[in-house]
Amino acid sequence: MHSSAAAPVKSPNLTLKRIRRNPNVILGATLILGLVIVAAVAPLITPMDPLHQDIWERYAAPRGLMVDGQFNTTYVLGADELGRDVLSRLIMGTRVSLLVAFIATSISLVFGVMLGAIAGYVGGRVDNVIMRVMDVLLAMPGILLAIAIVATFGPNIVNVMLAIAIVRIPAMARVVRSEVLALKEEEFVEAGRALGLSSGRILVRHILVNSWAPALVIAALGMGTAIVAEASLSFLGLGTQPPQISWGRMLSVGREAIRSAPHVTLYPGIAITVTVLGFSLLGDGLRDVFDRRLGDA
Amino acid sequence: MLQYTFQRLISLIFILLGVSVVVFAMVHFSPGDPIRILLGDDAEPAEVERLTKLYGLDQPAYVQYFRWLGRAVQGDFGTSLRQRQPVTKLITEKMGATVELAVASLLIAVLIGVPLGVISAVRRNTWVDFGSMFIALVGVSAPNFWIGLILLSYVALYVGWIPVFGRAEWSFVEALAAPFRGGGFGPLWDSLRYMLLPAVTLATSIMALITRLTRSSMLEVLSKDYVRTAKAKGQTPRLVVYRHALRNALLPVVTVIGVQFGSLLGGAIVVETVFAWPGVGMLIITSIRTRELLVVQGAVLMLAAIFALVNLLVDFSYSFLNPRIRYA
Numbered sequence: 001m002h003s004s005a006a007a008p009v010k011s012p013n014l015t016l017k018r019i020r021r022n023p024n025v026i027l028g029a030t031l032i033l034g035l036v037i038v039a040a041v042a043p044l045i046t047p048m049d050p051l052h053q054d055i056w057e058r059y060a061a062p063r064g065l066m067v068d069g070q071f072n073t074t075y076v077l078g079a080d081e082l083g084r085d086v087l088s089r090l091i092m093g094t095r096v097s098l099l100v101a102f103i104a105t106s107i108s109l110v111f112g113v114m115l116g117a118i119a120g121y122v123g124g125r126v127d128n129v130i131m132r133v134m135d136v137l138l139a140m141p142g143i144l145l146a147i148a149i150v151a152t153f154g155p156n157i158v159n160v161m162l163a164i165a166i167v168r169i170p171a172m173a174r175v176v177r178s179e180v181l182a183l184k185e186e187e188f189v190e191a192g193r194a195l196g197l198s199s200g201r202i203l204v205r206h207i208l209v210n211s212w213a214p215a216l217v218i219a220a221l222g223m224g225t226a227i228v229a230e231a232s233l234s235f236l237g238l239g240t241q242p243p244q245i246s247w248g249r250m251l252s253v254g255r256e257a258i259r260s261a262p263h264v265t266l267y268p269g270i271a272i273t274v275t276v277l278g279f280s281l282l283g284d285g286l287r288d289v290f291d292r293r294l295g296d297a
Numbered sequence: 298m299l300q301y302t303f304q305r306l307i308s309l310i311f312i313l314l315g316v317s318v319v320v321f322a323m324v325h326f327s328p329g330d331p332i333r334i335l336l337g338d339d340a341e342p343a344e345v346e347r348l349t350k351l352y353g354l355d356q357p358a359y360v361q362y363f364r365w366l367g368r369a370v371q372g373d374f375g376t377s378l379r380q381r382q383p384v385t386k387l388i389t390e391k392m393g394a395t396v397e398l399a400v401a402s403l404l405i406a407v408l409i410g411v412p413l414g415v416i417s418a419v420r421r422n423t424w425v426d427f428g429s430m431f432i433a434l435v436g437v438s439a440p441n442f443w444i445g446l447i448l449l450s451y452v453a454l455y456v457g458w459i460p461v462f463g464r465a466e467w468s469f470v471e472a473l474a475a476p477f478r479g480g481g482f483g484p485l486w487d488s489l490r491y492m493l494l495p496a497v498t499l500a501t502s503i504m505a506l507i508t509r510l511t512r513s514s515m516l517e518v519l520s521k522d523y524v525r526t527a528k529a530k531g532q533t534p535r536l537v538v539y540r541h542a543l544r545n546a547l548l549p550v551v552t553v554i555g556v557q558f559g560s561l562l563g564g565a566i567v568v569e570t571v572f573a574w575p576g577v578g579m580l581i582i583t584s585i586r587t588r589e590l591l592v593v594q595g596a597v598l599m600l601a602a603i604f605a606l607v608n609l610l611v612d613f614s615y616s617f618l619n620p621r622i623r624y625a
Contacts, residue, residue: 135308136315140601141563144581148320148597151585152327228440232567235442236582255446255571262450269443276438 015289024285028220031278039094046088047073050245054083059261062086078263081253089245090267096246097275100161101226107165109219112172113208119173120180121203131177134170142167146229147238155238164229168222175218179211213290220283224276231272247272302613309609316601317369321362324590374595379587384595388577392599395569395576397469399561401496406504407554411547413504414511418519419538429508436505441564445498445571453494462573465491495572499564503557510553514546521545555611559604 019025038045060079063072077086119130137145149163183189184207192202233239234248235255242249247268254264332348333340349355353364368375374384413433417426436444453459465472465487472488475481518524519542527541528534566578573579577596584592 132311132315135312136319139312139316139605140319140597141560141604143563143566144597144600147566147581147585148323148593151593152323152590154328224438231440232442236567236570238585251443251446258446258450259454262447265443265446265450269439269447272443273435273439276440277434280434280438 018289019286022285022289024281025289026285028278028280028282028285031274032282035094035098035275035278038091039098042091042095046085046091047076048085048088050084050088050092051243052084054079057083059083059257059264061261062263077267078261080250080261080264081257086250086264086267089250090247090271093245093247093250093268093271096157096240096244097227097230097248097272100157100164100230100240100246101223104161104164104226104230105168105219105222107161108168108172108222109215111165112169112218113176113215115169116173116176117180117203117208117211120177121184121199121207127177130173134173137166137170142225143229143232146233147236150233150238155233155241157240157244160230160233160239163233164226167229168225171222172215172218175214176211179214180207183207183210213286217283217287217290220279220286224279224283227272227275227279231268305609305612309605312605313602316605317366317598318362320594320598320601321365324594325358325361327590369595369598374598375591377589377592379589384592387580387592388596388599391575391577391580393468394464394574395562395565395578398492398495398499398565398569398574398576399558401469401492402499402503402561403554403558405496405500406507406557409500410504410507411511411550414508414550415515415538415543417508417512418515421516426512430512433505433508436501437509439501441498441502442567442571444501445494445568448494448498449571458490459493460491463491464575495568495574498571499561499568502564503554503561506553506557507550511546511550514549515542518542518546551614552611555614556608558611559607562600562604 057075057079058081060075060083062078063075065072065076075085075087077090080086080089115130115134119127140148146160146163146167149166150159153159153162180203189202189206192206197206230239230246231248231251234246235252237252240246240249250268251265254261254268258265330345330349332345332352332354336345336348353361356364365375372385374388376382377384377387380387413429417429420426449461453461465484467475467484467488469488469492472484475484519538524537524542527537532541565574565576566581568574569576569578570582577600581593581596584590584596
């Protein structure tokens, strides 16, 4: 039982312990941390200039790390259609892919939480209007909506982020709304009201701080979806534009030479798969942790 | 149940109206004058004005919307300015190919995903289980279109009988009917050859999802009392698994299959471009490239309508599959 208007007690130490013991969270977080580090220091660790073209090395096959017993740093994973180093572009591409996914997810998190919280807390007509708009957005397959938005406003990195964010808002809003609906009947909220706290204060300081767990899970899983969405849009020529380097863009260019140089397509795809895998593991793991926590809370 | 059906149908209409507003607004507020895009920058002002009037583009937005909607509900999405053909005709011609691809993918996903999930659950913690779960994890994480590209580069180019691009000359239904019409099995074989790679590609992520879900659902059911009873009364393991456990484990799987069918339509857009499969997805992408937003508008609206309808049918099917679910 909660004796005050403060948040209900859910031991942070217990949650932290469970997070540390969950292999999915550990593996996912490690993968993502690794990728974030690569993105942060990308210009320092690219073995070659990712924009440097060398027509003589067009579609050069991967040379690996050892050539004639010597350590090799040129064209380790081969070259693309302009003779640019695939590995260096892959490393630099980490930046755009992660950044697009992170900003898109952050926007959807902010708006999704805001809309879901208002819908759930205020209820009535406001709830109805907000959720029907969300239904409309959910009535279109996500990638179709994103394609339509980018096609309308023009293919560039900002519109890609906005499109992915808009597609992800309804899922976030729904989850937050149901969480708020459940929490607003709790005793600590009633206590807050009895103490004369304003609705806004109750919502932000007491309800939202307690509903971050499912939002975090959706955000983690959404990062994976966003990475794939960015790659799909860029693959279709609707995403990032040159000279920006993104994994989806690399796939799009690589498909031209799928027969003679499959390596140009192979590695960006692996990078996307590993990244999405990281976020899925993290999201699934966090859900397990929070479900159990919510179960015995 | 009747009241529930009615409510859902009403809300479906409102949702589709909402979608139509979104779709219309997108095209209406997109930068660039469609007539100028069509005629080019050096067009005669008089000609621009004439066409603007002809297509009603000089009217206020809401007038244009209601006119467009009025025609759209009658199945008229306007005429493609560039291809000089009704947009509806362009879309319906391609829709068959997209639905064909989506259905084939779903079949592949179920036919491989369910048995794989059952085997994983029955042989829990063996290499078969770990192997199929690893495949499922990769399938869920890897972008469909990339798997398609890999299949193209490593399978299609080395296996002679698999075509790399396009679709057979006839639809699958026509090909199925061919042997009865004296056309032999050639068309059917052709149709299947062309469909194989795009369908497998589109199926991967859903197959992975079905495998994981079947496994977890089976594991849960296998620990139930009635399964233990069935084993205790001496039934063969095969009968226990297939008659008692699988039947009960399939409900959540069927739910996911239904929900995912809609997302297959979305996924098809990207996969179609990889394999040059002449469906609605290809149509949308080529229309975006040529800035034919009328076609994009119509295709998006039609896909959304199918998507919403399928979701509704799935909802209704729950109550038939599970008598415990009753909508009051």
